[in-house]
Each structure stands twice: as structure tokens, then as C-alpha cells.
Amino acid sequence: MAGHSKWKNIQHRKNTQDAKRGKIFMKLAREIYVAAKNGGGDPETNSALRLVIEKARTHNMPNDNIERAIQKATGGQDDTQYDEITYEGYGPGGIAVMVKVLTDNRNRSAAEVRHAFTKNGGNLGENGCVAFMFERKGLLMIDKNVEADEEEIMLQAIEAGADEVESEENGMIIYTEPDHLESVKEALEAEGIQFVTSEVTMIPQTTTTPSEEDAMKMQKLIDMLEDYDDVQDVYHNMD
Numbered sequence: 532m533a534g535h536s537k538w539k540n541i542q543h544r545k546n547t548q549d550a551k552r553g554k555i556f557m558k559l560a561r562e563i564y565v566a567a568k569n570g571g572g573d574p575e576t577n578s579a580l581r582l583v584i585e586k587a588r589t590h591n592m593p594n595d596n597i598e599r600a601i602q603k604a605t606g607g608q609d610d611t612q613y614d615e616i617t618y619e620g621y622g623p624g625g626i627a628v629m630v631k632v633l634t635d636n637r638n639r640s641a642a643e644v645r646h647a648f649t650k651n652g653g654n655l656g657e658n659g660c661v662a663f664m665f666e667r668k669g670l671l672m673i674d675k676n677v678e679a680d681e682e683e684i685m686l687q688a689i690e691a692g693a694d695e696v697e698s699e700e701n702g703m704i705i706y707t708e709p710d711h712l713e714s715v716k717e718a719l720e721a722e723g724i725q726f727v728t729s730e731v732t733m734i735p736q737t738t739t740t741p742s743e744e745d746a747m748k749m750q751k752l753i754d755m756l757e758d759y760d761d762v763q764d765v766y767h768n769m770d
Contacts, residue, residue, distance in 0.1 A: 538672070538701040558763050559587045559623060560600040562631050565613050567604035581713065586730040611635055619646045619662060620655040622752050626769045627661035628653065629733055635760040643759045645752040651752035652745075665733040666695075669712030671705040671719075681723030684724065691718035693766070702727070735768035 562583045570577035574584055587597055603609050613650070614637060618630040628648075634640040648655045673684065684703060685696045692711040697704045707715045709731045716729055741749060749769050756765045 536705055537697065538699040554758070554760075556592050556596055556663075557589055557760065558633075559583065559590065559592055560596060561613065562763060563587065563597060563600040564604045565615070565633060567601045567698040568752075572601045572605040578713065582731060585716075589726070589728050589730070616640065617658075618655060619658060619660050620648050620653055621661070622648070622745075622767065622769070623652040624739065624741035626653075626739050626741060626745070626749055626767055627664045628736065628752070629661060629665060629766040630756055630762055631764040631766070632761045633763050636761075640759075640761045643761065644756065647755040647759070649750055650750045651755060653752055664737065665735050665766060667708035667709055668732065668734045669709050669715070670728060670730055670732050670734070671707070671712070671716055671726050672725060673703040673705070674727050675700070675702040684719065687719060687722060688715060691715045730762070733766040735766070738768045738770035740770045 545686050563580065566577065566580040566583050569582070572580070574581040584597055604726075613633045613635055616632045616634065616637065618632065618641075620628050620630075622628045630644055632640045632644070645655050647653075663727055681698050681703060685698075688696050688705050691714060693705050693715050694711075695706040697706075705715065705719075712729070712731060716726065719726075746769065753765050753767065756762050
């Protein structure tokens with residue numbers, strides 16, 4: 532992932548989501564519901580549920596909300612079925628975009644996503660048109676204010692199975708294979724390290740710096756997509 536600060540790119544996405552706290556809690560609850568419905572309500576035996584609970588906590592989602600979503604999924608009273616769909620396309624200025632959706636109505640979701648792309652100068656593409664530009668990775672972020680030796684953290688992370696560790700002005704970024712995220716996180720937590728972000732995400736291999744006009748259009752596209760209830764995540768390679 533080239534460009535300026537990876538930390539700032541990632542943190543900007545998280546801050547944008549946190550600004551819509553009520554909306555992100557609803558979306559996280561849906562993700563927790565699906566994980567619990569598919570694999571059971573015990574995070575000790577359901578790794579997918581464990582990961583999304585960790586993600587919810589980094590967004591400061593209350594435990595009561597988490598428990599309600601699990602109980603709804605496992606209580607036998609609700610038979611709602613959600614499909615996971617990923618849409619791909621190009622935003623203004625040729626920016627690659629991937630949109631992760633959890634929906635109980637495929638037609639509604641497809642229409643909403645297509646409308647957002649069309650209205651904001653983008654084009655919805657075929658499956659695979661931009662996926663090759665992204666890599667699914669475990670992501671851990673450590674704030675610069677953490678009182679710990681960076682070199683020691685790097686060594687501990689690599690020893691625990693991390694793929695890559697980067698130090699930036701604002702903090703440290705650790706990348707792992709998705710299946711290794713938990714083990715790396717637990718190993719560093721045992722050393723007293725805390726994280727501001729812990730999730731499996733899509734990391735762009737290269738970034739695109741658009742014109743100011745295209746950047747404004749792209750932000751409108753992101754905002755519109757994230758306002759849809761069915762959209763869980765929007766990934767892009769805009770710097």
C-alpha cells in the first residue's frame with residue numbers, strides 16, 4: 532500500500548464510521564447476529580463471532596448491545612436470513628471500491644449500491660474487477676502514546692506470527708494473515724500492549740491520489756454507501 536500515511540488512511544475510515552455511532556452499532560449488531568447464527572453464541576468456540584466482538588469493542592460498542600445481538604441469533608425466535616455480498620466498482624478518478632453488504636433483500640441492496648455509484652460519478656463493475664488490488668489481512672494498530680519499545684514490539688509481533696510491522700508518526704501498524712490475527716493479538720496483549728483497532732479487513736496494494744474535485748465526489752460516494760443499512764464496510768484505495 533503506497534502513498535502517504537497508511538495510519539491516517541485507516542484511522543480516517545474508522546473516525547468516519549465512529550462519527551455515525553448509532554449506525555455503526557446497528558451494522559455491528561447485524562454482523563454479530565450472522566456470526567452467532569452460523570456458528571453458535573459462544574465466542575470461545577466461534578472464531579468468527581470472537582473477531583467481530585473484538586471489532587465491536589474497538590468501536591466502543593456497549594456489551595449490552597453485543598449480548599442482545601447474540602441472544603437474538605441463538606434464541607430461536609428470529610429466522611431472518613442475511614446474504615453476504617461484495618460489490619466492486621470504480622469511483623471518481625478511477626478509484627477502486629469494494630462494498631461489503633449483509634442483506635435480507637438482494638434486489639434492494641443491488642439497487643441502492645448501483646444508485647450511489649451512478650449518482651457520484653462512479654461505475655459499478657463485475658465481480659473481480661478490483662478485488663485483485665486488495666488483500667485480506669488481519670490489522671492491529673497501536674497508538675504512539677503506548678509506553679513500549681517499538682523494536683521490542685516488532686520482534687514480539689513477528690515471533691507471534693505477524694507478516695509485517697510498520698512504524699509511523701502516529702503509531703504502529705501490524706499486518707497478519709486473517710487466521711493469525713487472534714494469536715498475534717493475544718501474544719502482545721500478554722505483554723501489556725493495547726490496540727486501537729483490531730479487525731480483519733481489505734488492504735489496498737497501491738493507492739490513488741485523486742484531484743480535489745474527485746476526492747470530494749469520492750467522499751460523497753463513501754458517505755452515501757455507508758448510510759445504507761445493508762452496507763457493512765466500504766474499502767477503497769484513495770489516498
